[in-house]
Amino acid sequence: MTLDLNTLLAIFAMAAATIFTRVGGLVLIRYVEIDERRRTAIEAIPPAVLMAVIAPTAFATGWAETLACAATAIASHRLSMLASVVVGVATVALLRAAGL
Template identity: 70%
Template sequence: MTVDFSTLLAIVAMAVATVLTRLSGLLLARHVSLEGSRRNAIESIPPAVLMAVVAPTAFATGIAETIACAVTAVAALRLSMLVSVVLGVFCVALLRAVGI
């Protein structure tokens, strides 16, 4: 297997950009007060991202996936992101196992 130098350079550049983006977010968050509507806006980002990832699956696949997406969406309203995703994965696996 050979590695092209430009491909390697692109991968390293993307990794550096990712790390810098994450670190800058952590550093800037120290200087911003998160109260009231700002806090609510920040807390609504993870469920919104989850729905942006899950929604295409709900509309482009079978009934088992659509039901699992709905379960994940409802769970994301009250539970943590990890629990919501695990519940969605479990739900689709169970529905596929029973033949839905």
């Protein structure tokens, strides 16, 4: 297997962008006063990211995956991120086993 220089540079650039984004957020948040409105917005980010990740699956696959995505979306309103993902995985596994 050979590794192209452009591919290697792209990997390093993406890693640097990820690290700078995370560190930058941690540094900048020290200078922001977190009121209730901002706290609510920040708490809405994980479910929004989860939906952005699973939405393509809901529309590009079968009924089992679509229903599991809906179950995950509903679960994310009340449960933690990990519990919501577990609900989605269990739902798709059960629906596939049932032949849907």
